Amino acid sequence: MENNLYERLGGHEGIGKVVDYFYNELVLKDDTVNQFFGNTDMEKQRSHQTKFISYAVGGPNQYSGQAMEKAHEGMNLQPVHFDTITKHLHKALANFGVSEADIYEALTRVESLREDIIYK
Numbered sequence: 009m010e011n012n013l014y015e016r017l018g019g020h021e022g023i024g025k026v027v028d029y030f031y032n033e034l035v036l037k038d039d040t041v042n043q044f045f046g047n048t049d050m051e052k053q054r055s056h057q058t059k060f061i062s063y064a065v066g067g068p069n070q071y072s073g074q075a076m077e078k079a080h081e082g083m084n085l086q087p088v089h090f091d092t093i094t095k096h097l098h099k100a101l102a103n104f105g106v107s108e109a110d111i112y113e114a115l116t117r118v119e120s121l122r123e124d125i126i127y128k
Contacts, residue, residue, distance in 0.1 A: 014067035016110050017101075023065070024058045030100035031057075040092045044083060064117050076124035085126050094118055 017023050031054060036042050045053070056073055063071040073079060094115055101111045 012066040013110060013113055014062060014065045017065060017106060017114070018104075020058065020062050020067065022104070023062050023067075024054070026100045026104055026106075027054050027058045027061065029103055030096055034096035034099055035093065038092060038096065041089055041096075044085075044089070061114075065114055076121050077128055080125045080128045083128060085128065087126055090122055090126050 014023075017026070031045075031050060036045060036050075056071075059070045060073060063069050097118060098111055098115060101114060102108075106114075
């Protein structure tokens with residue numbers, strides 16, 4: 009049996025598929041949050057996000073980006089934006105057959121970053 013969340017999500021490859029779906033099918037089509045990505049190199053963003061999520065769920069530390077507070081500085085993200093992203097991550101994980109228990113574990117880790125991201 010696979011023992012950590014990173015492995016249960018399919019490792020780097022599985023998380024990459026979730027991230028692609030998350031952005032292409034959900035985030036970039038949602039007017040609540042898509043404006044934050046208008047000037048973003050999405051190929052770089054997907055790669056960066058895959059590494060970050062992989063690390064956050066127990067995978068190898070290949071994440072070399074900024075701290076969450078610094079990365080979101082000047083964006084003035086509101087709770088509605090954070091909640092929308094969380095909702096889309098839930099949908100993306102569910103789309104790939106991730107169990108509700110594992111989705112809950114992943115979203116709990118994301119939720120722990122809320123104060124570092126909103127109102128910055």
